[in-house]
Amino acid sequence: MPQEPLVVEDIPGPKDGQRILRLTGRLTMSTLFDFQSRVRTDTSHVLMLDFTNVPYVDSAGIGALVGAYVTHQKDGRSLYLIGVNERVQNALKVTRVEQFFRFVDSLTAAEQAINA
Numbered sequence: 001m002p003q004e005p006l007v008v009e010d011i012p013g014p015k016d017g018q019r020i021l022r023l024t025g026r027l028t029m030s031t032l033f034d035f036q037s038r039v040r041t042d043t044s045h046v047l048m049l050d051f052t053n054v055p056y057v058d059s060a061g062i063g064a065l066v067g068a069y070v071t072h073q074k075d076g077r078s079l080y081l082i083g084v085n086e087r088v089q090n091a092l093k094v095t096r097v098e099q100f101f102r103f104v105d106s107l108t109a110a111e112q113a114i115n116a
Helices: 032-040 060-076 085-095 105-113
Strands: 007-012 017-024 045-053 078-082 102-104
Touching: 007 085, 017 060, 032 060, 045 060, 045 105, 060 078, 060 085, 078 105, 102 105
Parallel strands: 017 045, 045 078, 078 102
Antiparallel strands: 007 017
């Protein structure tokens, strides 16, 4: 049975230099290529990944997230994960990578964290 594609909406952030990628669907080996491409070409100072509609992430998806973190970290840019569900957070904990990410519950919380 083919997997539903991951939909990635590219949305301008609330301020200049900010960008939101709103993901809908599972972030897995078979769906992550568009996501990776958008993250690699992102030049914004702050990238917010909206995971509100992402029910599941596999090891390849986790690898893509770590790659996004590394790219942003080495360039002095920020990466926020918005609305990550418990299942995805547990996957990040089990793989011991959750400490790399800034988790916020909503876009409003992300804006407050950025401005703090």
